[in-house]
Amino acid sequence: MQAKEVIARRVAQEFQDGYVVNLGIGLPTLVPRYLPAGMFITLQSENGFLGLAPLEGEPLPGVVNAGGQPCGLMPGAAMFDSAMSFALIRGGHVDVTVLGGLQVDEEGNLANWMVPGKMVPGMGGAMDLVTGARKVIVAMEHCTKEGEPRILDRCTLPLTAKGRVAMVITELAVFRITHGEFVLIEHAPGATVEDVRAKTKARFAVSDELKTMNLG
Amino acid sequence: MQAKEVIARRVAQEFQDGYVVNLGIGLPTLVPRYLPAGMFITLQSENGFLGLAPLEGEPLPGVVNAGGQPCGLMPGAAMFDSAMSFALIRGGHVDVTVLGGLQVDEEGNLANWMVPGKMVPGMGGAMDLVTGARKVIVAMEHCTKEGEPRILDRCTLPLTAKGRVAMVITELAVFRITHGEFVLIEHAPGATVEDVRAKTKARFAVSDELKTMNLG
Amino acid sequence: MALDKQVDWSDVGPLFRDGISVMFGGFMGVGTPDGLVSVLREQGTKNLTLIGNDTAAPETGIGPLISDGHVKKVIVSHIGTNPVTGKKMIAGELDVDLVPQGTLAERIRCGGAGLGGVLTPTGVGTVVEEGKAKMVVDGKTFLVELPLRADVAILKAKRADRAGNLVYERAARNFNPIMALAADLVIAEVDEIVDIGEIDPDHVMTPAALVDKIVLARRQ
Amino acid sequence: MALDKQVDWSDVGPLFRDGISVMFGGFMGVGTPDGLVSVLREQGTKNLTLIGNDTAAPETGIGPLISDGHVKKVIVSHIGTNPVTGKKMIAGELDVDLVPQGTLAERIRCGGAGLGGVLTPTGVGTVVEEGKAKMVVDGKTFLVELPLRADVAILKAKRADRAGNLVYERAARNFNPIMALAADLVIAEVDEIVDIGEIDPDHVMTPAALVDKIVLARRQ
Numbered sequence: 033m034q035a036k037e038v039i040a041r042r043v044a045q046e047f048q049d050g051y052v053v054n055l056g057i058g059l060p061t062l063v064p065r066y067l068p069a070g071m072f073i074t075l076q077s078e079n080g081f082l083g084l085a086p087l088e089g090e091p092l093p094g095v096v097n098a099g100g101q102p103c104g105l106m107p108g109a110a111m112f113d114s115a116m117s118f119a120l121i122r123g124g125h126v127d128v129t130v131l132g133g134l135q136v137d138e139e140g141n142l143a144n145w146m147v148p149g150k151m152v153p154g155m156g157g158a159m160d161l162v163t164g165a166r167k168v169i170v171a172m173e174h175c176t177k178e179g180e181p182r183i184l185d186r187c188t189l190p191l192t193a194k195g196r197v198a199m200v201i202t203e204l205a206v207f208r209i210t211h212g213e214f215v216l217i218e219h220a221p222g223a224t225v226e227d228v229r230a231k232t233k234a235r236f237a238v239s240d241e242l243k244t245m246n247l248g
Numbered sequence: 249m250q251a252k253e254v255i256a257r258r259v260a261q262e263f264q265d266g267y268v269v270n271l272g273i274g275l276p277t278l279v280p281r282y283l284p285a286g287m288f289i290t291l292q293s294e295n296g297f298l299g300l301a302p303l304e305g306e307p308l309p310g311v312v313n314a315g316g317q318p319c320g321l322m323p324g325a326a327m328f329d330s331a332m333s334f335a336l337i338r339g340g341h342v343d344v345t346v347l348g349g350l351q352v353d354e355e356g357n358l359a360n361w362m363v364p365g366k367m368v369p370g371m372g373g374a375m376d377l378v379t380g381a382r383k384v385i386v387a388m389e390h391c392t393k394e395g396e397p398r399i400l401d402r403c404t405l406p407l408t409a410k411g412r413v414a415m416v417i418t419e420l421a422v423f424r425i426t427h428g429e430f431v432l433i434e435h436a437p438g439a440t441v442e443d444v445r446a447k448t449k450a451r452f453a454v455s456d457e458l459k460t461m462n463l464g
Numbered sequence: 465m466a467l468d469k470q471v472d473w474s475d476v477g478p479l480f481r482d483g484i485s486v487m488f489g490g491f492m493g494v495g496t497p498d499g500l501v502s503v504l505r506e507q508g509t510k511n512l513t514l515i516g517n518d519t520a521a522p523e524t525g526i527g528p529l530i531s532d533g534h535v536k537k538v539i540v541s542h543i544g545t546n547p548v549t550g551k552k553m554i555a556g557e558l559d560v561d562l563v564p565q566g567t568l569a570e571r572i573r574c575g576g577a578g579l580g581g582v583l584t585p586t587g588v589g590t591v592v593e594e595g596k597a598k599m600v601v602d603g604k605t606f607l608v609e610l611p612l613r614a615d616v617a618i619l620k621a622k623r624a625d626r627a628g629n630l631v632y633e634r635a636a637r638n639f640n641p642i643m644a645l646a647a648d649l650v651i652a653e654v655d656e657i658v659d660i661g662e663i664d665p666d667h668v669m670t671p672a673a674l675v676d677k678i679v680l681a682r683r684q
Numbered sequence: 685m686a687l688d689k690q691v692d693w694s695d696v697g698p699l700f701r702d703g704i705s706v707m708f709g710g711f712m713g714v715g716t717p718d719g720l721v722s723v724l725r726e727q728g729t730k731n732l733t734l735i736g737n738d739t740a741a742p743e744t745g746i747g748p749l750i751s752d753g754h755v756k757k758v759i760v761s762h763i764g765t766n767p768v769t770g771k772k773m774i775a776g777e778l779d780v781d782l783v784p785q786g787t788l789a790e791r792i793r794c795g796g797a798g799l800g801g802v803l804t805p806t807g808v809g810t811v812v813e814e815g816k817a818k819m820v821v822d823g824k825t826f827l828v829e830l831p832l833r834a835d836v837a838i839l840k841a842k843r844a845d846r847a848g849n850l851v852y853e854r855a856a857r858n859f860n861p862i863m864a865l866a867a868d869l870v871i872a873e874v875d876e877i878v879d880i881g882e883i884d885p886d887h888v889m890t891p892a893a894l895v896d897k898i899v900l901a902r903r904q
Contacts, residue, residue: 050467052673072467074673078785079711079855082671094842094854100712100740100765107661108627110671111854113861113889114711114737115793118786122578122806123645125673141809152773152782153764154738155812160786163806164578194809266687268893288687290893294565295491295635298891310622310634316492316520316545323881324847326891327634329641329669330491330517331573334566338586338798339865341893357589368553368562369544371592372518376566379586380798410589570799579790580803580819580826597819599800601830606800610821634886666854667887 033247035203038220039171041066041247042201043130046169047073054078054121054161056131057099059171063130074106076126078157080117083109098157121157122164129165131158133172133200135187138234140197140209142170143189155192162193174202174231181233183207204228206245213237218245249463251419254436255387257282257463258417259346262385263289270294270337270377272347273315275387279346290322292342294373296333299325314373337373338380345381347374349388349416351403354450356413356425358386359405371408378409390418390447397449399423420444422461429453434461469628470657471677476500477507479649479677484615485513487572487647489640492518492545493525495632497620497653499681501526504534511536515572515614517565517639518542519549530558539612541565564592567609569642575611576645582609617647620681621670624654625661628675629668637669644674651677689848690877691897696720697727699869699897704835705733707792707867709860712738712765713745715852717840717873719901721746724754731756735792735834737785737859738762739769750778759832761785784812787829789862795831796865802829837867840901841890844874845881848895849888857889864894871897 033041036059044066047053054076055061067073075084079098083106091102120126135143142162145155162168175181183200200207205228206218214236219228221244249257252275260282263269270292271277283289291300295314299322307318336342351359358378361371378384391397399416416423421444422434430452435444437460480486480503490496496516504512505528512535519540520527529535531548537559543549552558563571570582583606587593597608619640622633630652632640644650652675700706700723710716716736724732725748732755739760740747749755751768757779763769772778783791790802803826807813817828839860842853850872852860864870872895 076673077855079714080858081665081855082673083665092854094714094852094856096712096714096855098711100714105665105854108625108629108663108672109665110629110668110673111665111857112668112671113857114785114789114859115862117858118789119573119577119645120671120673122786122804123576124578125645151764152770154760154762154782155784156738156762156764157785159784159810159812160806163808164786191810193806292893293635295494296638297635297885298893299885308634310494310632310636312492312494312635314491316494321634321885324845324849324883324892325885326849326888326893327637327885328888328891329637330565330569330639331642333638334569335793335797335865336891336893338566338584339796340798341865367544368550370518370540370542370562371564372542372544373565375564375590375592376586379588380566407590409586574802578805580805580821580824582794582802583800583828585798585800599817599828601800604800608803608819632886637886666852666857 035173036062038203038247039201042206042245043169043171046128046199047071051127052076052082052125054126054129054165058132060130060132076120078117078121080114081109081111118160121160124164124166126165128167128169129161130169130171131162133170133182135182135184135189136170136197136200137184137187138214138236139212140195141187142192142197143187145192146190148190158192162196167198168196169199169201170197171201174204181231184233185235204231207236215239216242218243220245251389252278254419254463255417258422258461259385259387262344262415263287267343268292268298268341270342270345270381274348276346276348292336294333294337296330297325297327334376337376340380340382342381344383344385345377346385346387347378349386349398351398351400351405352386352413352416353400353403354430354452355428356411357403358408358413359403361408362406364406374408378412383414384412385415385417386413387417390420397447400449401451420447423452431455432458434459436461468626469675469678470626471679473679476503476651476679479651480504480509480616482510485515487614487617487643488514488516488526489619489638489643490516490525491635491638493520495620495636495638495640496525497618499653499679500618500651501529505529505532509534513537515539515612517568519546521546522548537561539563541568569639571609571612572639572646573642575613576642579611581611584609612646614647616649616651617643619644619650619652621652621654623656623658623663624652624678625658625663627660628672628678629663630670630675631663631667632669641670644670650675651679653679653681655681688846689895689898690846691899693899696723696871696899699871700724700729700836702730705735707834707837707863708734708736708746709839709858709863710736710745711855711858713740715840715856715858715860716745717838719873719899720838720871721749725749725752729754733757735759735832737788739766741766742768757781759783761788789859791829791832792859792866793862795833796862799831801831804829832866834867836869836871837863839864839870839872841872841874843876843878843883844872844898845878845883847880848892848898849883850890850895851883851887852889861890864890870895871899873899873901875901
């Protein structure tokens with residue numbers, strides 16, 4: 033199983049029936065395909081609606097996702113303006129947001145919007161999402177392509193938001209961050225706590241109920 | 249001609265084609281009947297719409313004015329929520345508001361929302377209107393029923409807003425307030441500046457272009 | 465499939481407890497959910513804090529709750545049309561917090577939109593500024609007005625789909641949409657309930673995600 | 685009778701001057717008035733300050749204005765989809781002010797709603813807080829974000845009546861309604877113009893009172 037699929041499958045287990053969810057671009061958009069049959073979630077799109085669905089058939093005027101790509105609408109969708117969209121996001125009306133990360137640190141800080149001198153795309157809606165969503169899940173590969181840890185004692189890149197990450201899910205491990213404590217709660221099948229430590233540059237506690245990720 | 253009609257006729261001369269207008273309860277609601285034929289204004293109602301019109305025929309569900317009374321809608325009316333209604337009011341999108349007053353003073357302060365120990369109805373939308381409308385016209389009888397001046401050197405009642413009144417129109421006189429100066433610009437037919445002074449407890453200048461109110 | 469949020473009238477009562485704060489839609493009673501007000505009244509809920517535009521009239525909107533002594537405090541912009549409110553205030557039986565209408569709307573919106581407050585020029589130089597922080601921006605003075613939230617919001621809409629998307633009618637919209645953002649539990653009384661998909665997404669005024677329960681208004 | 689606000693395309697050009705600030709509706713170009721962008725481009729308007737969500741792509745939305753050097757500054761939440769923006773920024777030819785998307789929306793709304801600013805938690809502890817006043821409310825820290833206004837707002841709507849009431853389509857709504865509040869001159873490019881009275885007052889998304897000019901989009 034590819035790392036991305038492992039991560040998406042594990043993230044899907046965090047969703048509950050009726051949740052309002054905002055998914056970042058890339059990997060997070062894979063999560064819905066791994067939801068249990070019958071579970072209903074509503075996807076929020078920060079360009080102004082609730083009820084994002086995959087495109088079926090021809091594109092319809094004005095029906096695009098936050099990347100500007102044609103998409104579909106669920107029955108029961110609702111459209112609104114950008115002020116309302118971010119009232120929902122910042123006001124705690126989004127139950128969970130799943131975003132990719134460049135770096136996360138042990139204080140629950142996230143950096144995912146710029147690399148000085150290299151990539152300055154702008155924060156778009158990410159800062160509001162990470163600040164306002166009820167639960168922030170960072171879904172990312174455990175290390176960079178160069179094998180460098182992405183989970184650090186302290187982020188070196190400019191932050192997206194301070195102390196807002198609740199969970200970090202990688203292909204190797206699942207961490208929960210509560211009351212300022214970074215706790216390993218699951219590791220990948222076949223991996224050990226030492227494997228996780230070797231690839232993680234943050235202090236973390238190991239849960240008394242440490243489990244193996246269930247990817248069934 | 250009754251005092252109220254004199255005042256309403258004179259206020260009507262301040263309106264221009266295309267104006268968005270909010271009228272307070274009572275006397276101000278008489279103004280539209282004295283507009284020149286063909287002049288189009290849009291009435292804003294703070295309970296949430298533009299395009300207030302007199303009731304014609306049976307009351308329609310939800311179509312009420314800011315006093316909760318059935319009213320009509322102009323063709324081209326638009327409904328919105330209270331946040332938008334006051335975004336319009338406070339944001340300078342109402343060209344003129346006409347309100348009654350208990351007291352106005354020479355600094356352009358208005359008191360019209362409470363009499364301590366006697367009448368505490370609440371400010372409703374009055375404070376926002378007087379603060380935010382582009383032009384605030386106070387339309388009131390020159391003196392109280394007891395013959396006391398309502399135009400004072402300093403309001404004694406709690407203020408609705410500070411320094412926001414642009415014009416005071418009574419059955420006796422018209423004052424303009426600009427750059428902190430209270431100026432008599434018109435008096436009623438047959439009245440003199442001395443008559444105005446006798447009934448006005450505010451210092452005022454007399455315009456070089458003092459006129460007699462035209463009520464034709 | 466989206467959750468069906470319709471509940472029976474018998475399910476509504478247990479949602480209210482003594483001492484809760486309740487935001488109510490409506491302007492002079494227009495846009496106020498009369499059936500939900502009746503539930504609060506009939507089950508004798510006590511010590512309510514009511515947040516809304518006005519106290520309507522003794523027998524209109526939330527007026528009966530005040531007349532019958534269910535309310536300890538109101539946060540409103542206007543009480544002049546309900547003499548009972550004034551009498552109880554003077555008698556010390558009811559706490560009345562008067563807020564300019566536009567400020568009330570913004571404070572509720574802040575409470576629902578995750579904002580810590582808003583700077584408004586309304587009330588500067590009046591009794592409204594007492595006890596509030598001020599801030600000067602570009603030479604102009606503003607009051608810092610803080611968010612309002614409630615335990616429960618009771619709304620009135622014309623139409624809902626089963627998921628809870630709401631459409632209001634004419635000036636009955638008023639405070640309802642912003643209150644839907646600002647309470648822990650949002651209950652809407654509606655004149656009509658339609659299937660999901662029957663309301664054009666562009667016509668939804670309050671999205672279903674904000675609404676917890678919908679109840680069909682009893683015929684008058 | 686309400687004023688008829690429809691103008692011809694030949695009337696639009698003179699409404700723009702060099703050096704003005706322009707708010708533009710749209711998200712990745714969806715909801716951006718392409719015809720009005722073309723007018724700015726064809727008549728060679730210079731030194732524009734553009735305020736909107738993003739700079740779209742080099743040939744999409746307001747992208748061409750940046751590619752062709754009409755713009756001195758952009759205030760946006762995102763430039764990542766338009767490599768030209770980044771290149772010009774690095775070359776010192778374009779000033780880029782990045783604002784979190786929700787903060788951008790609130791700042792525009794404040795500018796249009798007569799508010800002096802808003803307290804938001806977004807950006808606290810990040811580079812966004814640099815140079816800004818902070819305020820602690822109930823133990824939580826917020827940034828004070830200030831209003832934004834523009835000389836002109838260019839909007840895209842699906843339908844207008846002759847008076848200027850606007851209806852947007854699906855996600856093409858985005859920033860358009862709040863920008864209609866926040867500019868001295870508001871021009872809407874629309875796909876269809878109908879008679880006054882043909883749009884249900886409950887369906888109006890931007891009231892005519894905010895709109896100064898409407899122009900019919902050219903067929904693609």
